[in-house]
Amino acid sequence: MTTNTRTAGKKGEDLACKHLKKDKYKILEKNYSARQGEIDIIAEDRAGVLCFVEVKARSRTDYGSAIEAVTYSKQKKLLATAFIYLENSKVKSKDMRFDIVSVDLVSEEVNIIKNAFDVNYF
Numbered sequence: 001m002t003t004n005t006r007t008a009g010k011k012g013e014d015l016a017c018k019h020l021k022k023d024k025y026k027i028l029e030k031n032y033s034a035r036q037g038e039i040d041i042i043a044e045d046r047a048g049v050l051c052f053v054e055v056k057a058r059s060r061t062d063y064g065s066a067i068e069a070v071t072y073s074k075q076k077k078l079l080a081t082a083f084i085y086l087e088n089s090k091v092k093s094k095d096m097r098f099d100i101v102s103v104d105l106v107s108e109e110v111n112i113i114k115n116a117f118d119v120n121y122f
Contacts, residue, residue, distance in 0.1 A: 053100070
């Protein structure tokens with residue numbers, strides 16, 4: 001990963017966290033990593049739902065939308081990593097979902113795509 005990509009990714013995650021906090025999410029973890037993969041942000045929304053958030057930051061749309069960038073393979077990794085998190089954390093059984101946060105690095109526009117994919121699909 002190049003320095004520019006890392007810098008863009010960090011800026012995207014920072015903007016996503018700022019937006020989530022403004023929308024009353026409580027950030028529990030950032031860049032949670034396990035053998036299966038990484039989850040950019042783990043948060044609890046204002047209703048107490050545990051949200052596993054994938055951040056997709058873009059400065060151009062040439063490579064498709066944020067939701068298109070979270071492929072089936074990436075979804076499987078996110079799901080596996082989320083289960084590892086649940087096993088290792090003190091979080092008790094509660095509602096959970098997978099969100100995607102799309103960040104336009106030029107305009108700094110942030111959009112939350114709630115329940116971006118269905119875990120029952122796997």
